């Protein structure tokens with residue numbers, strides 16, 4: 001595909017997304033219908049679509065409309081590219097720009113529009129981030145770095161760097177976590193490389209790793225990962241200490257990859273259903289990596305920035321509070337309830353923890369930390385709550 005044909009494909013995918021189709025589904029649907037597209041074409045179209053979604057509002061302003069064509073025009077203008085070198089160049093390129101399109105578009109308004117934050121969220125976003133508002137929003141407009149976690153149970157960070165380099169994947173240490181690497185070159189080779197197949201590495205953001213690194217894990221502990229999802233943090237926990245590890249999720253299908261991932265990493269985890277929890281008794285540590293707005297990882301999943309609604313955020317906050325209330329009695333006396341989100345919003349982070357501690361007397365907040373997007377990781381928050389009746 002030519003560069004212009006890739007832009008036309010991105011326009012079509014963006015139109016479907018703007019019609020309400022989920023971003024991944026729209027991309028997969030296009031790839032299925034476009035057997036002629038090779039892996040480089042698919043990657044390029046995906047990059048265009050995700051670049052546009054990260055800056056959807058400002059691109060729509062620059063391009064003169066909220067549709068795939070205008071948004072891609074806005075993206076080209078934003079990147080300083082010449083739209084006439086793409087639109088109307090023949091083949092499968094987008095149609096030539098009309099006079100109205102040439103003359104249309106405007107500079108995005110300062111604030112929420114220029115920084116690509118939904119209007120309804122702007123106040124809460126600003127109140128949460130204070131003087132870091134602009135740099136955080138700008139960081140969320142750009143691509144996320146690719147981070148790896150080196151599996152301490154299998155190798156060292158230096159050895160993993162060497163094995164990856166031999167396969168054409170250049171990495172460097174990331175300061176946020178002891179086993180974190182940042183990929184500098186060759187990210188597209190990761191899924192097929194031997195280091196991945198042999199369980200030496202996992203794809204995981206450095207802040208996500210740091211959340212686990214901060215947990216007070218010791219050999220022999222009984223640990224429950226209550227919102228385990230695909231098991232990213234569970235695997236990282238098991239690599240840190242010889243723990244008796246249980247994984248749970250309200251939707252057990254989300255945990256279906258955990259057995260294969262655990263085998264690859266050489267660790268043991270026990271998946272449990274909600275109905276099993278009562279007979280399992282109490283735990284020394286429960287991690288609640290709760291469902292959240294995902295606002296700290298909008299670089300990776302930018303569609304979420306535009307599909308989140310006020311009602312949706314309220315529902316998430318209720319679920320977070322319910323999860324804390326549900327797991328609290330399952331933490332043993334002296335144990336730790338670790339709460340984590342990949343959100344930058346105070347209403348899901350500090351305020352959620354404060355409300356829990358206010359209504360549930362014996363609990364005290366201890367270690368509390370935020371990881372910030374401008375510092376090169378996803379935005380994360382973690383708080384450890386301890387039972388004061390210990």
Ligand SMILES: C[S@@+](CC[C@H](N)C(=O)[O-])C[C@H]1O[C@@H](n2cnc3c(N)ncnc32)[C@H](O)[C@@H]1O
Nearest residue numbers: 227228229230231232233249250254289290291
């Ligand atoms: C942020 S994701 C977890 C990511 C995972 N810990 C990781 O590191 O890969 C949140 C998970 O919470 C689950 N969840 C949502 N509501 C829940 C509930 N009420 N109880 C338990 N899990 C829930 C979701 O299905 C989702 O898999």
